[in-house]
Amino acid sequence: MKIEFINLREIKMRLRSPFETSFGVTQDRRIVLVEVSADGVTGWGEITTDETPSYNPETTQTAWHIISDFIAPSLIGNNLAAASDFPERTEGIRGHHMAKAGVENALWDIEAQQRGVPLWKLLGGTLEQIACGVSLGIRENPQSLVKKVEEELKSGYQRIKLKIKPGKDLASVAAVRKQFPDIRLSVDANSAYRLEDAPHLKELDEFNLLMIEQPLYWDDIHSHAKLQSQIKTAICLDECIHNARHAATAIELGACRIINIKLGRVGGHSEARRVQDVCRQQSVPAWCGGMLESGIGRVHNIAMSTLPGFTLPGDVSASHRYWDEDIIDPEVTVSPNGTIAAPKSPGLGYTVRRSAVNKLTVRQESWKVDAVSVPA
């Protein structure tokens, strides 16, 4: 595929309600979208950075810088045999996985369209339906959380995940577990605890949780191994796992029994596929995490979640849980039994609503080879 056009744009989208995690509250999203054309075919990717360097070191602005100053200038006009060639082409750029993933995933969309197959099939997906869970932000009090959980269960979601932080943990989990003794329930701490908190985290063992996600330091696999040996609840790693080698290390050290895979965090579809392969070989369940994505990131997540290693419900949920109006057509919907059907048409299988995207755009920058007409 000859890369003829790259367009980077930042869109502003407001979440329907604020989302609170252990590192802060988000409502206004600054999302960078990547549009790439090759051989006359256009593909889309989404950069899943946060606005601030709180989840990982990347931000909306660092992703823009890396693509604008390094990736786009080196890619434009070049020929790639396949989307899977992209990681090697950008090996010289250390880190910045989310920036790279936005571009790589757009190339996968192009390749799937060129081959006339849905992206999920091109990736090697086998699941025609993916199982969905929801991630619930920290709430004022346990009562309002229980009410929210009830609502989500009524919508069919198969797993409930509660964000926790010190002081907003045991009482919330206890209230939800008391009301719903049998549901698949997990918690996510986003690195809010320290190894010294092990006795406190051990108190979560009585709630029969599916997992506790990333309780400790975002960059420390070894401490999680020490914690896992002290608690019964399975640890799931999120922030710590940046590639398949990290996944293999974490599993070998006993640092986790479950892995959350995020397309952006691991650098795109190529590496995500390798991470789930490691999980599968080691019989470690994997699932797809969310980053408050717009529809474009969401449908890339759907494609990834069809891979056979994804054996637990992910955080991929309906568009309307996040946005009054999503930027894809149709919007992502979830069936009454908590599943999303893999799309049938080539590429992403959803149409990007260009007029909606244009309206939300606050800045853009393009690269093109001479004599190529730009998509309207």
Ligand SMILES: [Mg+2]
């Ligand atoms: Mg997480």
